[in-house]
Amino acid sequence: MPKYIAIAAITIDGKIAKGLNHMSDWTSKEDKLFMRALLSKCDVVIIGNNTYKTAIKPLSKRNCIVFSKSAGRPVRKSANLLYVNPKKINFKSLITKLGYKKIAILGGAQTYSWFLENNLIDELYLTIEPIIFGTGINLFAPPRLAPGETGNKKFGDFKFKLVEIKKLNKTGSVLLRYKK
Amino acid sequence: MPKYIAIAAITIDGKIAKGLNHMSDWTSKEDKLFMRALLSKCDVVIIGNNTYKTAIKPLSKRNCIVFSKSAGRPVRKSANLLYVNPKKINFKSLITKLGYKKIAILGGAQTYSWFLENNLIDELYLTIEPIIFGTGINLFAPPRLAPGETGNKKFGDFKFKLVEIKKLNKTGSVLLRYKK
Numbered sequence: 001m002p003k004y005i006a007i008a009a010i011t012i013d014g015k016i017a018k019g020l021n022h023m024s025d026w027t028s029k030e031d032k033l034f035m036r037a038l039l040s041k042c043d044v045v046i047i048g049n050n051t052y053k054t055a056i057k058p059l060s061k062r063n064c065i066v067f068s069k070s071a072g073r074p075v076r077k078s079a080n081l082l083y084v085n086p087k088k089i090n091f092k093s094l095i096t097k098l099g100y101k102k103i104a105i106l107g108g109a110q111t112y113s114w115f116l117e118n119n120l121i122d123e124l125y126l127t128i129e130p131i132i133f134g135t136g137i138n139l140f141a142p143p144r145l146a147p148g149e150t151g152n153k154k155f156g157d158f159k160f161k162l163v164e165i166k167k168l169n170k171t172g173s174v175l176l177r178y179k180k
Numbered sequence: 181m182p183k184y185i186a187i188a189a190i191t192i193d194g195k196i197a198k199g200l201n202h203m204s205d206w207t208s209k210e211d212k213l214f215m216r217a218l219l220s221k222c223d224v225v226i227i228g229n230n231t232y233k234t235a236i237k238p239l240s241k242r243n244c245i246v247f248s249k250s251a252g253r254p255v256r257k258s259a260n261l262l263y264v265n266p267k268k269i270n271f272k273s274l275i276t277k278l279g280y281k282k283i284a285i286l287g288g289a290q291t292y293s294w295f296l297e298n299n300l301i302d303e304l305y306l307t308i309e310p311i312i313f314g315t316g317i318n319l320f321a322p323p324r325l326a327p328g329e330t331g332n333k334k335f336g337d338f339k340f341k342l343v344e345i346k347k348l349n350k351t352g353s354v355l356l357r358y359k360k
Contacts, residue, residue, distance in 0.1 A: 012356075132296065132340065134293065140312070140315070159310065159311050160192060172358070
């Protein structure tokens with residue numbers, strides 16, 4: 001069974017960014033080092049198109065699947081770069097077909113949410129940086145209703161179990177690891 | 181100098197509740213015990229009117245200052261219960277006059293935000309419960325513009341320093357303590 005690992009850095013108040021295009025310039029060096037080491041143990045990175053655009057260079061040597069609403073069918077842009085629309089394919093079959101075993105989910109909010117809604121987060125590595133933005137983009141985006149959709153589409157309660165706590169540096173970046 | 185201590189329980193994704201009137205039924209027993217012990221060391225509890233309404237009984241024996249937009253001037257309802265509108269008084273002078281030294285800030289989002297905006301959070305006790313709501317009320321509410329106000333009213337970056345990490349129970353409720 002492939003293992004899906006969500007990796008995120010958040011502020012004390014649960015923000016992953018101040019706004020769109022605000023990537024990880026605010027996270028600690030120690031978190032970046034940790035994330036890079038973890039990614040190297042994964043077979044592929046899943047990332048949303050907006051977030052991908054902020055990290056093309058650091059991700060250029062990794063296998064990437066980019067979630068994009070505009071991809072009608074899977075589009076292979078290069079040997080290690082595939083664009084898909086998860087709503088238009090059987091995503092789990094695709095992963096099986098490609099033979100990936102450890103899948104890193106790198107965000108942003110809509111991508112994390114897709115995996116949460118589909119019960120596909122097996123592990124969550126969460127770094128909490130000792131800063132408060134007060135406002136910004138939350139870890140998860142609330143589910144959006146399709147045009148004409150009326151049901152009360154909601155997240156439920158997703159329970160996790162903490163398996164590790166690690167202080168990453170002196171100012172107090174904390175890494176929490178959860179399992180489903 | 182009075183010390184202002186914000187105390188909050190959040191989900192992994194930074195929510196303090198699923199919606200209005202959703203109080204602390206989802207937090208762990210260990211967090212409730214910890215919070216009660218901490219409140220007993222404080223001289224007064226500051227709480228927003230909506231949040232207060234969900235916790236009248238457990239707070240009935242504590243000194244409470246309730247933040248309410250409808251309080252024109254401070255209204256003393258009983259020996260230990262005072263309603264104030266923080267925008268219409270000099271709050272720090274009031275605290276000095278009343279002689280309080282340790283002030284517990286219990287939320288909700290608008291109350292936490294008022295203290296954040298006014299640089300009055302000296303310490304933050306944050307319990308992270310191992311659950312994800314996906315959607316709900318964030319720890320801080322973004323500042324609201326008054327009618328006619330046009331300025332770019334924004335939160336800044338509020339940096340804190342982690343001074344304590346404590347695992348509260350087996351499922352993995354984690355207490356983080358930060359100082360300004």
